[in-house]
Amino acid sequence: MNQIIGIVIPCYKASGLINSVIKRIIDTTNKINNIATIKIYLINDCCPQNSWQEVDKKFDIKIIHHSRNLGVGYASKSGFYEALKDNCEAVIKIDADGQHPPEYLAEIIPFIISRSENEMFLLKGSRYCFRNRFTKIPIMRRIGSLILEPIARVGLNCRGLTDIANGFIATNSLTLNYLLSVNTNTQIFSRYLFESSLLEKSCSLKCQIYQFPMAANYGENWITSMESNKMIFPILSFWFKVICRRIFNQYLFNLNLGTLLLAIFLMAFSYVIYTFFFTISPSISLGIFVSAGIAASFTSMITISSICLCLFFFYDYTSGTRIKIVNFRYYLDDIFLRKVDD
Incomplete structure (x- = not known):
């Protein structure tokens, strides 16, 4: 028919x-x-x-x-x-x-x-x-x-x-x-x-x-x-x-690996922003050296956030x-x- x-x-x-x-x-x-x-x-x-x-x-x-x-x-x-x-x-x-x-x-x-x-x-x-x-x-x-x-x-x-x-x-x-x-x-x-x-x-x-x-x-x-x-x-x-x-x-309504990568990125990036504006920037303006611990944590969080963001983009692309x-x-x-x- x-x-x-x-x-x-x-x-x-x-x-x-x-x-x-x-x-x-x-x-x-x-x-x-x-x-x-x-x-x-x-x-x-x-x-x-x-x-x-x-x-x-x-x-x-x-x-x-x-x-x-x-x-x-x-x-x-x-x-x-x-x-x-x-x-x-x-x-x-x-x-x-x-x-x-x-x-x-x-x-x-x-x-x-x-x-x-x-x-x-x-x-x-x-x-x-x-x-x-x-x-x-x-x-x-x-x-x-x-x-x-x-x-x-x-x-x-x-x-x-x-x-x-x-x-x-x-x-x-x-x-x-x-x-x-x-x-x-x-x-x-x-x-x-x-x-x-x-x-x-x-x-x-x-x-x-x-x-x-x-x-x-x-x-x-x-x-x-x-x-x-x-x-x-x-x-x-x-x-x-x-x-x-x-x-x-x-990634928010449903939970998956991309959700985890995005959450880690947001937490690490938030720490970077907070530390820069409330610790590093005031110290620089006052001519005070930032402690080694803060400098190490700051650079580590930049690295972690960058890696997680790249992995998130890769995960998102491959899941398409x-x-x-x-x-x-x-x-x-x-x-x-x-x-x-x-």
């Missing part, structure tokens, strides 16, 4: 693009209609261009309307809930502007179906798995990625994670129900940072993260509605909170999860198309 796969498309300012995207989705999924039944959910997030009206009436899709703009995250969640209500066994989110080639669906869907029904996972695309000269990425996107990805890997404790803002994602109904229902003291954002917050909650639920390479597809007239300058502080603030939450949950890479054949075709267009 075919599995029911829901494809969620948040739609906002996708005039001239959305109809082509849906047609490509239908053409692609028709090739695998022997293993999957596709349901398409288009969420009109109060688009000022009324992009949804460009969709061909012959396409069998469900359109969900928002009376006001609520953001890509909220629109995605609207589609997720609708797909779960229709008993979809897996859900794929794809952008309406053509950045996510629908042709990948011919391999994404069989991959999802092959997973165990009890496995919790999140499959996401990445435009930065491989470097090649045929994919053009806006320089600000590239710089932002180079800065934020190491911070994200620390915050999520995921080695190999790239392209944290990529919205081409797929998961099964079990994982989606957990993401939308289980309280882990994290929230899935409704606007910007939706993808990053989804990754954080997936990691907090111990989901396996899969990542597939895809070519970047920014058209000549591509623009973003995100004001980068205004988002710098919120983004850094978000990832700082993610790091703090993970450290608390992993490794992203699993899934290579789809269409990536080669995608790169070839970019080469021809170059």
Whole structure:
């Protein structure tokens, strides 16, 4: 019996693009209609261009309307809930502007179906798995990625994670129900940072993260509605909170070797700070020599705190999860198309 796969498309300012995207989705999924039944959910997030009206009436899709703009995250969640209500066994989110080639669906869907029904996972695309000269990425996107990805890997404790803002994602109904229902003291954002917050909650639920390479597809007239300058502080603030939450949950809420190393570091470092400001610094200002015992204990505690901090970082790194890479054949075709267009 075919599995029911829901494809969620948040739609906002996708005039001239959305109809082509849906047609490509239908053409692609028709090739695998022997293993999957596709349901398409288009969420009109109060688009000022009324992009949804460009969709061909012959396409069998469900359109969900928002009376006001609520953001890509909220629109995605609207589609997720609708797909779960229709008993979809897996859900794929794809952008309406053509950045996510629908042709990948011919391999994404069989991959999802092959997973165990009890496995919790999140499959996401990445435009930065491989470097090649045929994919053009806006320089600000590239710089932002180079800065934020190491911070994200620390915050999520995921080695190999790239392209944290990529919205081409797929998961099964079990994982989606957990993401939308289980309280882990994290929230899935409704606007910007939706993808990053989804990754954080997936990691907090111990989901396996899969990542597939895809070519970047920014058209000549591509623009973003995100004001980068205004988002710098919120983004850094978000990832700082993610790091703090993970450290608390992993080493304070749960006790392990990392907890011991962190406790020893904090005690030794506190002794160093206290001794310097209340013993060594006053003695220096008065021209008095510090006793050999205090000097020895001070240097010993610096050594102990440094060693424990290094061991803690090593323990934290080795306890992280490794992203699993899934290579789809269409990536080669995608790169070839970019080469021809170059």
